[in-house]
Amino acid sequence: MEMAGGGVEDAYGEDRATEEQLVTPWSFSVASGYTLLRDPRHNKGLAFSEAERDAHYLRGLLPPAYASQELQEKKIMHNLRQYTVPLQRYIAMMDLQERNERLFYKLLIDNVEELLPVVYTPTVGEACQKYGSIYRRPQGLYISLKDKGKILEVLKNWPERSIQVIVVTDGERILGLGDLGCQGMGIPVGKLSLYTALGGVRPSACLPITIDVGTNNETLLNDEFYIGLKQRRATGEEYHELLEEFMTAVKQNYGEKVLIQFEDFANHNAFDLLAKYSKSHLVFNDDIQGTASVVLAGLLAALKVVGGTLADHTYLFLGAGEAGTGIADLIALEMSKHTEMPIDECRKKIWLVDSKGLIVESRKESLQHFKKPWAHDHEPLKTLLEAVESIKPTVLIGTSGVGRTFTKEVIEAMASFNEKPVIFSLSNPTSHSECTAEEAYTWSQGRAVFASGSPFDPVEYEGKVYVPGQSNNAYIFPGFGLGVVISGAIRVHDDMLLAASEALAEQVTEEHFGKGLIFPPFTNIRGISARIAAKVAAKAYELGLASRLPRPDDLVKYAESCMYTPAYRSYR
Numbered sequence: 001m002e003m004a005g006g007g008v009e010d011a012y013g014e015d016r017a018t019e020e021q022l023v024t025p026w027s028f029s030v031a032s033g034y035t036l037l038r039d040p041r042h043n044k045g046l047a048f049s050e051a052e053r054d055a056h057y058l059r060g061l062l063p064p065a066y067a068s069q070e071l072q073e074k075k076i077m078h079n080l081r082q083y084t085v086p087l088q089r090y091i092a093m094m095d096l097q098e099r100n101e102r103l104f105y106k107l108l109i110d111n112v113e114e115l116l117p118v119v120y121t122p123t124v125g126e127a128c129q130k131y132g133s134i135y136r137r138p139q140g141l142y143i144s145l146k147d148k149g150k151i152l153e154v155l156k157n158w159p160e161r162s163i164q165v166i167v168v169t170d171g172e173r174i175l176g177l178g179d180l181g182c183q184g185m186g187i188p189v190g191k192l193s194l195y196t197a198l199g200g201v202r203p204s205a206c207l208p209i210t211i212d213v214g215t216n217n218e219t220l221l222n223d224e225f226y227i228g229l230k231q232r233r234a235t236g237e238e239y240h241e242l243l244e245e246f247m248t249a250v251k252q253n254y255g256e257k258v259l260i261q262f263e264d265f266a267n268h269n270a271f272d273l274l275a276k277y278s279k280s281h282l283v284f285n286d287d288i289q290g291t292a293s294v295v296l297a298g299l300l301a302a303l304k305v306v307g308g309t310l311a312d313h314t315y316l317f318l319g320a321g322e323a324g325t326g327i328a329d330l331i332a333l334e335m336s337k338h339t340e341m342p343i344d345e346c347r348k349k350i351w352l353v354d355s356k357g358l359i360v361e362s363r364k365e366s367l368q369h370f371k372k373p374w375a376h377d378h379e380p381l382k383t384l385l386e387a388v389e390s391i392k393p394t395v396l397i398g399t400s401g402v403g404r405t406f407t408k409e410v411i412e413a414m415a416s417f418n419e420k421p422v423i424f425s426l427s428n429p430t431s432h433s434e435c436t437a438e439e440a441y442t443w444s445q446g447r448a449v450f451a452s453g454s455p456f457d458p459v460e461y462e463g464k465v466y467v468p469g470q471s472n473n474a475y476i477f478p479g480f481g482l483g484v485v486i487s488g489a490i491r492v493h494d495d496m497l498l499a500a501s502e503a504l505a506e507q508v509t510e511e512h513f514g515k516g517l518i519f520p521p522f523t524n525i526r527g528i529s530a531r532i533a534a535k536v537a538a539k540a541y542e543l544g545l546a547s548r549l550p551r552p553d554d555l556v557k558y559a560e561s562c563m564y565t566p567a568y569r570s571y572r
């Protein structure tokens with residue numbers, strides 16, 4: 001939010017003439033001594049110089065040695081590698097974030113391929129399941145049914161005022177793990193750490209939020225360590241009233257230009273919330289739009305390997321929820337832009353299977369609204385295998401949340417009529433992946449163009465090494481969000497998603513294709529994010545949605561110059 005130049009804007013109500021509004025008496029002071037060492041934002045461990053130790057009352061509070069940030073990084077990486085249990089690594093990383101924020105981000109940025117599976121999928125999934133037991137200190141902001149009528153006050157308890165990105169969940173569909181209630185907090189926390197590490201949004205501008213409306217997870221309701229409300233989920237009016245109060249309070253408190261990312265809501269709320277609030281707020285649903293954008297990028301890149309245009313292919317999805325229909329929509333949109341075929345015609349190239357079988361015309365009446373556009377003319381089919389055999393797709397995409405559903409028969413069928421079958425098994429975490437990388441390559445005799453939502457190690461098959469791509473929205477949302485923030489966009493438009501997809505697909509080089517990769521490695525993700533941000537921002541300007549004026553000439557340079565860097569700062 002813009003600072004109150006001239007004292008006109010007073011979102012916190014501290015300076016206005018009337019006095020009915022309660023204010024939070026925040027005070028800020030310069031940290032020194034013991035307090036400075038315990039302030040994660042400013043702590044530098046043993047990297048305080050002699051002069052800083054003098055000036056900030058640190059003498060004696062630290063051992064005499066000096067250790068540079070690089071040396072600290074080396075030590076912590078060494079320690080982390082000693083842990084064999086992934087959850088121990090997760091806890092160690094969370095402790096580091098609590099203790100020394102810049103070192104945490106330095107580690108994450110410099111070792112992104114190694115640490116992504118720790119702070120993100122798959123380990124973050126396990127962390128959410130056990131969140132109550134491993135809970136040490138609160139992270140993020142909790143808003144529960146108990147706070148009804150007071151959400152604005154709750155927001156004001158958060159110590160930061162200029163928030164640029166909020167990631168919010170209600171915990172009802174955490175990855176493919178289902179309802180984890182309040183313990184879903186691990187997800188917004190993890191997503192926002194990627195906003196900073198991968199997208200360069202400042203940590204202080206990021207706000208993770210969990211809305212606790214109860215949980216229907218019996219295990220958690222009976223768990224003495226559960227951290228949330230022990231009641232069944234509020235639904236209907238009660239749910240929507242709380243969400244409405246939240247959305248209104250966010251806009252009131254942070255203004256129009258805060259990006260609100262919906263994460264891991266259940267299908268029955270996700271589509272409606274997105275449709276409702278995209279008219280009045282800057283909202284983005286990561287599971288619908290972020291996943292769609294990354295998969296479209298993967299497909300655009302895959303076309304260079306398998307040949308043809310988007311419209312030349314036939315797509316079959318297992319799973320018709322947020323990811324499945326979101327991806328299908330974006331493929332159809334891109335197809336229609338490039339062929340001038342009406343969108344309805346484009347949709348006919350895309351088929352979806354849900355838990356009841358192939359989605360067909362005769363089922364239309366009983367389908368949830370987001371599935372209806374995909375009900376095409378076909379005889380009813382019950383299983384995925386039947387659908388594969390009948391539709392003969394060139395591209396098979398799993399978004400069902402259910403593991404091991406791409407069976408040997410399914411993959412072999414794909415490989416029987418495709419020279420290079422495109423197979424994406426996107427469900428998270430790894431245990432819910434529709435198939436493993438090894439299965440995809442082995443069952444297709446090494447011919448599959450494969451990507452997965454959670455990471456798999458390279459696979460050796462008949463003497464050749466295959467490197468699977470990770471088709472995860474983590475490629476998109478950090479750069480997308482950065483583009484939104486730097487352009488001051490006030491709404492998200494589908495064309496901005498297409499711009500992000502195209503920007504990502506452009507980053508895949510001949511060298512990557514040579515290794516069988518259809519996504520660039522994460523090692524270079526900050527450079528990639530800057531390019532995605534630039535294209536997204538350019539689109540926002542083109543659409544008249546950008547408020548940061550004048551438009552910078554070189555948006556890539558501008559995006560890079562805006563990015564947070566984790567190097568320690570010198571203190572006077």
Ligand SMILES: O=C([O-])CC(=O)C(=O)O
Nearest residue numbers: 121175176287428472473
């Ligand atoms: O978090 C991830 O890895 C991707 C994602 O959004 C999900 O699976 O819900």
Ligand SMILES: [Mg+2]
Nearest residue numbers: 263264286287
């Ligand atoms: Mg998600």
